[in-house]
Amino acid sequence: MNQVPDHQPLFGKVALIGVGLIGSSLARALHRHGLAGEIVGHARTEEGCVRLLELELCDSAHSDPAEAVQDADLVILCVPVSANADLAEAMAPGLKRGAIVSDVGSVKQAVIRDVDPFLPEGVHFIPGHPIAGTEHSGPEAGFAELFENRYVILTPPPGADEEALEKLSRLWQACGSTVEVMDPAHHDKVLAITSHLPHLIAYTIVGTAANLEESERREVVKYSASGFRDFTRIAASDPIMWRDIFLNNREAVLEMLQRFSEDITALQRAIRWGEGETLESLFRHTREIRRGVVELGQAGTFDPREPEKASTAEPIRKED
Amino acid sequence: MNQVPDHQPLFGKVALIGVGLIGSSLARALHRHGLAGEIVGHARTEEGCVRLLELELCDSAHSDPAEAVQDADLVILCVPVSANADLAEAMAPGLKRGAIVSDVGSVKQAVIRDVDPFLPEGVHFIPGHPIAGTEHSGPEAGFAELFENRYVILTPPPGADEEALEKLSRLWQACGSTVEVMDPAHHDKVLAITSHLPHLIAYTIVGTAANLEESERREVVKYSASGFRDFTRIAASDPIMWRDIFLNNREAVLEMLQRFSEDITALQRAIRWGEGETLESLFRHTREIRRGVVELGQAGTFDPREPEKASTAEPIRKED
Numbered sequence: 001m002n003q004v005p006d007h008q009p010l011f012g013k014v015a016l017i018g019v020g021l022i023g024s025s026l027a028r029a030l031h032r033h034g035l036a037g038e039i040v041g042h043a044r045t046e047e048g049c050v051r052l053l054e055l056e057l058c059d060s061a062h063s064d065p066a067e068a069v070q071d072a073d074l075v076i077l078c079v080p081v082s083a084n085a086d087l088a089e090a091m092a093p094g095l096k097r098g099a100i101v102s103d104v105g106s107v108k109q110a111v112i113r114d115v116d117p118f119l120p121e122g123v124h125f126i127p128g129h130p131i132a133g134t135e136h137s138g139p140e141a142g143f144a145e146l147f148e149n150r151y152v153i154l155t156p157p158p159g160a161d162e163e164a165l166e167k168l169s170r171l172w173q174a175c176g177s178t179v180e181v182m183d184p185a186h187h188d189k190v191l192a193i194t195s196h197l198p199h200l201i202a203y204t205i206v207g208t209a210a211n212l213e214e215s216e217r218r219e220v221v222k223y224s225a226s227g228f229r230d231f232t233r234i235a236a237s238d239p240i241m242w243r244d245i246f247l248n249n250r251e252a253v254l255e256m257l258q259r260f261s262e263d264i265t266a267l268q269r270a271i272r273w274g275e276g277e278t279l280e281s282l283f284r285h286t287r288e289i290r291r292g293v294v295e296l297g298q299a300g301t302f303d304p305r306e307p308e309k310a311s312t313a314e315p316i317r318k319e320d
Numbered sequence: 321m322n323q324v325p326d327h328q329p330l331f332g333k334v335a336l337i338g339v340g341l342i343g344s345s346l347a348r349a350l351h352r353h354g355l356a357g358e359i360v361g362h363a364r365t366e367e368g369c370v371r372l373l374e375l376e377l378c379d380s381a382h383s384d385p386a387e388a389v390q391d392a393d394l395v396i397l398c399v400p401v402s403a404n405a406d407l408a409e410a411m412a413p414g415l416k417r418g419a420i421v422s423d424v425g426s427v428k429q430a431v432i433r434d435v436d437p438f439l440p441e442g443v444h445f446i447p448g449h450p451i452a453g454t455e456h457s458g459p460e461a462g463f464a465e466l467f468e469n470r471y472v473i474l475t476p477p478p479g480a481d482e483e484a485l486e487k488l489s490r491l492w493q494a495c496g497s498t499v500e501v502m503d504p505a506h507h508d509k510v511l512a513i514t515s516h517l518p519h520l521i522a523y524t525i526v527g528t529a530a531n532l533e534e535s536e537r538r539e540v541v542k543y544s545a546s547g548f549r550d551f552t553r554i555a556a557s558d559p560i561m562w563r564d565i566f567l568n569n570r571e572a573v574l575e576m577l578q579r580f581s582e583d584i585t586a587l588q589r590a591i592r593w594g595e596g597e598t599l600e601s602l603f604r605h606t607r608e609i610r611r612g613v614v615e616l617g618q619a620g621t622f623d624p625r626e627p628e629k630a631s632t633a634e635p636i637r638k639e640d
Contacts, residue, residue, distance in 0.1 A: 106546075131543050131545050131546045132545065133546075135610070150545055151542065151543055151545070153543075189536075190536065190539045190540065190543060191543070191546060193528070193529055193532065193536075193540055193548070194529075194539075194540050194543045194544055194546050194547065194548040195543070195546035195547040195548065196547075197525060197528075198525060198546075198547035198548050198550070198551055199547050200584075200587060200591075201521055201525060201584070202547075202606075203587070203602055203603055203606050204580060204583050204584045204587055205517065205518060205521060205580055205583075206606040206609050206610070207583055207602050207605060207606055208513070208517075208576070208579050208580045208583045209513055209514075209609065210605055210606060210608070210609055211579070211583075212513065216509075216510065216513075217609075218612075219510045219514075220510065220513055220514050220609075221609065221612035221613050221616060222471065222616060223451050223471055223473075223510060223511070223514045223515070224514055224613045224616075225451050225452065225470055225471070226426075226451045226453070226511060226514050226515030226518075227514065227515040227516075227518035227519050227522075227554055228513070228514040228515065228518050228613075229613050230518070230550045230551075230553070230554060231518055231550075232606070232609050232610040232613045233550070233610065234547055234550060235603075235606035235607070235609070235610060236606070236607045236610035236611075237603075239600050239603035239604045239607065240600065242599070242603050243596050243599040243600040243603060244596075246591045246599055247591070247594055247596055247599070250591055250592070250594070253591060254588065254591060254592060256528070257584070257588055257591075259528050259531070260524060260525055260528045261581075261584070261588075263524050263525075263527055263528045263531075264520075264521070264524045264577070264581070267520060267523070267524055268574065268577055268581075271520075271566045271567070271570055271573060271574060271577075272570070272574060274567055274570075276563050276564075276567055279562070279563040279566055279567070280559050280560065280563040282523055282527050283523055283555075283557075283559035283562055283563060284559045285527065285530055286522075286523050286526040286527055286530060286552070286555035286556070287555070287556045287559065288530070289526050289529065289530055289537075289540075289541065289552050289555070290455070290526070290552040290553065290555060290556035291556075292541040293541050293544045293548075293549050293552045296541060296542060296544075
């Protein structure tokens with residue numbers, strides 16, 4: 001495939017269970033960096049398996065999960081989180097002793113709850129979550145650079161095998177990521193505010209716009225460059241994946257949503273009563289957070305001139 | 321300055337009242353396309369005026385608005401909307417008969433209410449709104465390409481001078497924009513949903529995150545690539561400008577906010593009761609809206625490979 005490495009790969013055989021945006025990006029990154037001696041893919045259907053081979057994402061593909069994981073040194077579940085339990089059960093008989101099992105799901109407590117009970121003795125389970133993605137889905141959407149300069153959070157259970165953790169960390173680092181180890185419950189709380197709530201809100205506002213009359217809806221699309229388009233991008237993310245995330249991180253999402261609702265009610269009141277100082281003070285405060293994001297190189301921008309513009313100096317008033 | 325045009329410019333003398341992101345971008349676009357014989361800038365302070373000259377944004381700069389608009393054929397107010405009334409009053413004595421006065425504000429009914437009463441007989445008022453911007457502010461932030469492939473909405477009052485409307489349209493078209501004419505009240509309603517509500521929500525969620533404990537706040541910034549960063553970008557927009565927009569488009573914003581609140585309450589309930597179908601159905605629906613945005617070339621993307629990726633085909637399930 002892409003490159004033949006001149007060194008021993010980190011893993012002999014890697015099985016990717018589900019090859020969508022994340023799975024296919026991982027396949028390409030493993031190829032590029034020579035991290036796997038062999039890559040096996042799993043898709044639900046025969047057609048899906050054929051597609052993976054046509055795209056040259058794996059050396060072989062199997063619709064039977066137990067066959068896909070046969071002899072694999074590393075198995076990574078790359079499916080919407082509600083699919084994990086059934087897949088873990090189905091693949092368990094094929095897992096070899098000493099294999100590492102991981103995943104890429106955006107909730108971690110639920111994944112541990114769903115997968116761990118099915119794993120046989122001697123298999124090391126190290127759940128993981130690469131903080132990376134785009135609004136596109138499917139095996140065609142992946143690219144090897146997706147994980148570069150991004151964080152990967154690993155949430156090993158208590159007493160997890162140190163060597164397995166170390167080896168999985170090295171794999172993600174080789175893909176360009178920074179690895180962090182975190183408690184699963186803490187992960188779910190942090191992601192509820194950084195990822196799940198933003199997606200929920202984006203889906204909502206785009207839905208609110210979709211419920212306008214036809215003529216207004218056309219104009220919303222037309223004039224979307226004024227702020228709305230950023231929300232449409234987020235709200236174009238995979239529907240199944242996101243349904244599963246909300247259902248599986250229910251408590252943390254509902255708590256953050258409650259805080260958000262209180263805050264927006266306060267702003268609503270400030271607008272109704274013309275309290276300009278309340279608005280301005282919040283709007284200045286939020287700019288600080290953006291500065292932190294830019295400083296960490298996690299920004300992204302729509303400014304056509306500079307892909308990751310570093311300047312967010314204190315604004316000069318328009319009329320100064 | 322940038323280029324000396326070999327044709328007669330569209331306007332002899334253009335006065336920009338306020339030279340921030342929009343004003344400085346317009347100055348650069350006017351230069352580049354040879355649309356003005358002379359550009360005069362207005363800044364509140366002498367230091368501000370000096371800065372405009374250092375940046376080569378105008379041929380001259382005045383802190384007195386009446387001096388700035390002296391003999392101008394076109395005057396464009398480029399200030400936060402709450403500053404319009406005072407500036408209109410201050411510049412009125414300097415306006416020449418036949419001059420066109422316009423603006424770039426994100427609300428149009430309030431601008432008409434604030435500016436029109438001060439304009440002398442024989443001056444043509446054609447309010448305008450370029451749907452373009454970045455999260456950066458100030459005269460350094462502008463660039464000539466800002467208006468390319470973007471819409472500019474003009475909201476001429478009943479009986480407005482046709483020739484003035486036509487000439488102002490040609491100016492924006494020459495800057496690369498598509499001009500649309502719209503009723504001011506309708507503009508304010510459309511922008512409430514496409515721009516004002518998205519900004520309000522982005523400010524709120526970033527504020528919600530800012531109120532977390534210090535340790536959690538650091539992590540929110542760190543893992544912001546998971547969705548949050550898009551909101552921080554919007555929430556880094558000019559605080560004064562946005563305070564004024566919310567205060568001056570109060571009714572339309574509150575109405576859209578009410579609809580949004582109802583919709584998010586319904587989603588909250590669906591999450592609490594585990595109604596996966598409700599979630600999935602909304603998440604599929606919103607993807608359609610994104611498709612419309614992409615088709616109109618108004619998208620923007622964070623995908624590092626393709627600046628304006630055109631594909632948002634129906635997702636392939638991750639596990640297919």
